Amino acid sequence: MTYRIRVPATTANLGPGFDALGLALTLYNEFQIEEIASGIEVLGCDEIPLEENLIYTTIQKLFKQYHHEKQGVRVIPHHIDIPLSRGLGSSAACIAAGIAIANRAMGEPLKLEDMIQIGTALEGHPDNVVPALVGGMVASVHEADQVIYSKINIPKNLCFALMIPDFTVSTGEARKVLPEQYSKKDCIYNISRTALLVAAMGNGELEKLRYATGDRIHQSYRTKLIPGLEEIFQKAQSLRSKAEVISGSGSTLMAMIERDNTSFEQEMNIFLKTMEGGWQIKILENDDKGIQIYA
Incomplete structure (x- = not known):
């Protein structure tokens, strides 16, 4: 069979x-x-x-x-x-x-x-x-x-732009750069954002996703492993992205965009061609x- x-x-x-x-x-x-x-x-x-x-x-x-x-x-x-x-x-x-x-x-x-x-x-x-x-x-x-x-319910008008480079970041390497301890302030920061992210997704409140995806546990430490991250995040925001995050431990970057933001893919693709790293973009939905x- x-x-x-x-x-x-x-x-x-x-x-x-x-x-x-x-x-x-x-x-x-x-x-x-x-x-x-x-x-x-x-x-x-x-x-x-x-x-x-x-x-x-x-x-x-x-x-x-x-x-x-x-x-x-x-x-x-x-x-x-x-x-x-x-x-x-x-x-x-x-x-x-x-x-x-x-x-x-x-x-x-x-x-x-x-x-x-x-x-x-x-x-x-x-x-x-x-x-x-x-x-x-x-x-x-x-x-x-x-x-x-x-x-968790996901808004039907939300999709995900994946910016994928030709270089890799191993999970082991990405975990080594993280600190062993975090301050109470940073822990509270992430707990509150995670709760807000779950609620905002479930309620379809896309305007809150930028606040809800803030992080002090891993992303700032991993930025140095992904050349071009800050520039790509800034470009995504200028193209009306609702939020930008590192996908897992990287090297892929992800922007959350509205389904009717039809110009995002073309304009981001043009921008990525100016960046080193062999970046490609894929617009995906939730499976x-x-x-x-x-x-």
Whole structure:
């Protein structure tokens, strides 16, 4: 039997919601899956050793954990559009895909909640893997090996402009630049902005997003890792963006724009061509379904 699986890109943090907020986007990795007699085969990824391939290692881990030996899988990349190490959840997408593939091969013993717990344990935090699995904008809490999450309504007239460079920023590198401690003032700043962001999204109050996406936990420390950030943010604001944030740990930057701001893409694209870094722009929407399996 053959089927396809599609998993969305995700953006995390959305400004103040460090390791807590995530959003699924209409950019996808799609794989063709073939059931085989036994074993795990991942084709078309020869540049990545199997022991470092997250789809392979995730499937292998679950097969071993559930003592599954009856049926194997062959994974064939079909469309791979999520760039690596750009703050768009490429690792979470691979982990989510691996869990879904293993679950299907084992006869689907895992419920969605099980998949979320496993994915978070493998990823280390829930902000990307939860929206990759369930879609939408999600607030997640990881406590005592349990993930509690809630989906957040997104205004229908809001879409997301992704400015993606040709250089990468590793998550490890982006975390090393962060301080070990924060002042009470900075913590209050982020708590209040995160609460405002959730409320403003749910109420459709786009005019409040600029205030709601303020951050003192990670973005200012990561600015030096992304040359051109300040200039791109300033240009986005001049083009009537509602807010600008680093997508995950970078290097991608994201602007929240109204759907009828039809000139944003063309004008930003012209500007990006003047910048070093090989920047490209994609206008994406919220993916509300998360991972999907097709016959």
